[in-house]
Ligand code: SF4
Ligand code: SF4
């Protein structure tokens with residue numbers, strides 16, 4: 001998209017590339033992160049953790065906006081976002 | 089996907105007792121996100137973490153005191169508020185926070201609740217309301233909505249529940265708000281505001297208990313409750329607390345209802361000390 005001027009709040013509102021890390025030992029498969037991710041970047045996988053819970057997984061990292069909603073809704077403190085992440 | 093993330097980098101993790109994780113709460117339980125909001129609110133309010141004391145009572149929510157890495161105390165059932173009041177009066181520098189459930193604060197500790205609010209004791213109370221006694225097996229309590237089912241009301245609850253914000257506001261609380269677990273950002277701001285406000289601040293947080301209350305009320309998955317919140321919540325800041333009772337078919341009114349100023353119990357204590365000393369001199 002071409003902008004005719006730079007929005008004043010672009011620096012704070014622009015999407016940030018983020019890497020989503022899901023802790024396999026903590027996730028209990030409640031699916032909150034999957035359902036509320038505005039970009040559908042996460043899925044419930046077929047993988048089970050040692051306790052037998054279905055695990056959430058990142059389906060498509062490139063879709064992530066870095067909004068952090070998955071992180072704050074996760075009841076297990078299992079999601080961490082690494083912001084300003086760039087592939088080196 | 090990996091489990092090896094650095095602890096110090098994340099504010100939520102830096103205030104959790106890592107050795108106790110994963111916690112015992114059920115999949116989809118609403119307590120975890122509320123704790124996350126509390127931790128981020130401490131960070132955003134800029135308060136000294138060494139001056140915050142966290143008190144919990146008994147119940148699923150009572151476990152919070154054991155999971156958060158602050159000076160914390162796990163009191164007997166319903167007695168979080170009197171303990172917190174004594175602690176705050178003994179060391180007025182402390183910022184006292186009570187984080188407990190509805191069964192603990194409103195049912196068993198109900199009498200303490202109204203009197204701590206009446207005295208306007210300087211503390212912040214976060215009450216996680218999941219409409220039943222979770223830890224003991226899903227019995228009904230004074231917050232179970234009318235007609236809702238529970239393990240001790242299998243034909244529907246016939247008792248009218250408390251309208252909690254109305255109760256605490258009428259008792260004298262100077263800050264009263266209600267959010268659901270889904271309003272995570274607003275909840276975080278609200279807790280930060282309450283933490284820095286003198287006097288008795290009370291925040292009711294609605295959170296799902298899928299295992300017991302949810303299962304008995306056709307919301308067996310946590311997502312069912314969250315969808316219910318999403319569809320039925322209306323934000324009404326400044327609403328009269330008497331109009332915000334929760335019914336099975338009405339809206340869930342959320343928002344900040346009361347934010348007023350009134351002398352705190354500590355200030356009144358200073359007053360009586362001054363009076364007594366004036367008489368002696
Ligand atoms: S919200 Fe947390 S516990 Fe639930 S599925 Fe996602 S990562 Fe797992
Ligand atoms: S940060 Fe936002 S966009 Fe990225 S995975 Fe989480 S919820 Fe989805």
Ligand code: SF4
Nearest residue numbers: 113114117148222297
């Ligand atoms: S019983 Fe209910 S309140 Fe207790 S941990 Fe399970 S879901 Fe949460």
